[in-house]
Amino acid sequence: MKREIQIIFKLAPRILAYREFRRKIMKDEKIDEEEIEKEAKKLTDAIIDLGPTFIKFGQVLSVRPDIMPEAYIKELSRLQDEVPPAPYEEVEETLKKDLGEEFKILDVNPISSASLGQVYLGTASDGRKVAIKVVRPNVDKLVANDVKIMRRLLPLLGLVLDKAFVDLMKTFVDEFSSRIFDEMDYNKEANNLRKISEFLKGYDGIKVPSLIKSTKHVLVMEYVKSTKITSDDVSVSDRRYLSYKVFKLFMTMLLDNDYFHADPHPGNVGIDEQGRLVLYDFGMVGKIDSRTRSLLVRAYFALTSFDANALVGVLDELGAIDPYADRDVLTQGIDLFMQNLQGIEVDQMEVEDFLDISNQVFYKFPLRLPYKLVLPLRMISVLEGTCRKIYPDFNFLEFSEKLLDEEGYKTKVVVEQGKEVFDNIKKKVVDFLIGRKKKPVVPLRVDDRKNRRVVPQVIIVFAIAVYFFTHNAVLSILIALLGLSFIRL
Known part of the structure; x- marks a missing residue:
């Protein structure tokens, strides 16, 4: 009480x-x-x-x-930001119970602390330095x-x-x-660490500490010394490139892998003497299915293309729009914000202005945040703040466009949209062949014929064929966009 x-x-x-x-x-x-x-x-x-x-x-x-x-x-x-640690005496019993004599704490002052746990520097019985993470005392009961x-x-x-x-x-x-x-269950964090490490093992310039031992309340990892990514002590000549490297790492995990690190605040990212990015703290890791990943890429593309119609369509598929909301009104509202954005050159845009506008859209319009999007949104928001601390002129939209181009995401979007169109055509053909009953067709007026999708469907399928035969992504995208433009006529 x-x-x-x-x-x-x-x-x-x-x-x-x-x-x-x-x-x-x-x-x-x-x-x-x-x-x-x-x-x-x-x-x-x-x-x-x-x-x-x-x-x-x-x-x-x-x-x-x-x-x-x-x-x-x-x-x-x-x-x-980090919070003050609990006294060592309050976690000592947990450490002794879970680790026994196999590991030894070198310093009773933690090297880092967070809301639920804190990390100490220690050694293993074979002399290796290790990082030992322990849950705060009685935090589970609290x-x-x-x-x-x-x-x-x-x-x-x-x-x-x-x-x-x-x-x-x-x-x-x-x-x-x-x-x-x-x-608060470090066995689950250990599993997260394994999943992320497996995905990143083929990436150069990235280091994930190896797992040594885990219990529910204690996690022992390889100790990897690094400098906090936002520290003034980081000796790199190009902080713009460093911010993009961090941005690309986390966005690639989100858009290409089932598991992604969802907490990229400065305390969880370091840079070692070899210039490698070092990832820490795998307590907050998200899992995302392939369908949601695909829709996120499409939303990302719509955002950088300032396409309000496409963005609302993807948000609807993601379940981010109230079922009773007026889609037309929502599209008009988002389009107003996008027009505001388009009035400013992308390479001069302040990311904070962009986030302010997007926040207003979510708060004022009938949008909702599905459970599956909570961690992706959190990750992107924290990532933006970290990148701005690394490089004050960090530009979210500019770097997003660069990432979309480098990783071929724009081509993937066009191909996926074309595949959906092809699947719809195939379904209609199958329905026709098996004689599935359809609603009576009302003759089209001349003006209504503009809404038919035969032309854009054919053009998009043709764009896909061009890509597979020529591997010219730019040409394919231009052809597909031409097809999509007919939908709006």
Whole structure:
């Protein structure tokens, strides 16, 4: 009961203030920017005071623009920084119980600490240096109790906030509670490490520490010395290239692999003396199916092409649009934002402006964030911040276009879209041959004939054939885009 009172005392004033901002945002009323920034800071400070569970909660909330407005998102991102470690005496018993005499701690001061665990430098019995990660003392009990309290207090939100928000938060708490317990199980993290290491073993210039031993509460890895990627001590002549290298690493994992590292904040990426990127902390790793990956690539392509129609179509397939939302209105709204973006040269665009606009779209329009997209969105958001710290002029859209070109993603999109068109044609042919009943056909007026898709379908199939015979991606894309343009006529 004492903990519940503490949580209510800390968060109730912040929730009431947030209610007023939400009301104004939903009604498009003017908001005092300075006032909302101050309130966002107060909420973040309250979360820090409430400890590990709420710090982790705030970290995940910091990449949910469908829940929190822009000012809150920016302030909550402070929670990505390291938190003070627990005293060594409080984790010593766990270390001795799980490691025995096989490993020895060299320094009782951890080399890094986070909301749920901390890492010590040690040695193995054969003399090798190792990194030993241990769960914070009693954090599992604290988290379990805090999650129960969250669930008990959720109905109270209905007294002060709208039903849509309360339903969204119920889903969010369910997602959060299922994921946070996984992060405290280091056997699961060990499996994540193996999956990522397997994918990256063929990549030059990338180092993933090898796994030595794991238990539920302790993880022992090879110690790989490196310098924090955002440190001024990093001696590289081209910080622009370094930021792109980090960007490409994480985006490639997301778009090409079943498993991707979902927490690319500066403390989890280093650079060693050989110039290799070193990855740490595999507690937050996402798994994504091939269909979702394909749709993410298409959304990525639509975004860099400023194609609102295509983007809304992909978002719909991803389940990111409310079933009752007006797609035409949503497309018009997103198109307005894209027109704003197109008014600025891509190589001069401020990434923060882009993120501000996208955050506004999610908060004001009837979009929702499916569970399967929570970690990808979080990863991209944290990655952008890390890259900007490496290279202040980092440009998300410019680097995205470069990545799409280098890795041939644009060609993949055209081929996949063409395949879908071909499959639709094949289905219609099969339906015709087996005599499947169709709805009565209403004769087309002259104006309606413009909406027929025979021409674009034929052109896109032809574009695919051109690519396979000539391997000229640019020519194939131009032909396919010509076909797609007929759809809009």
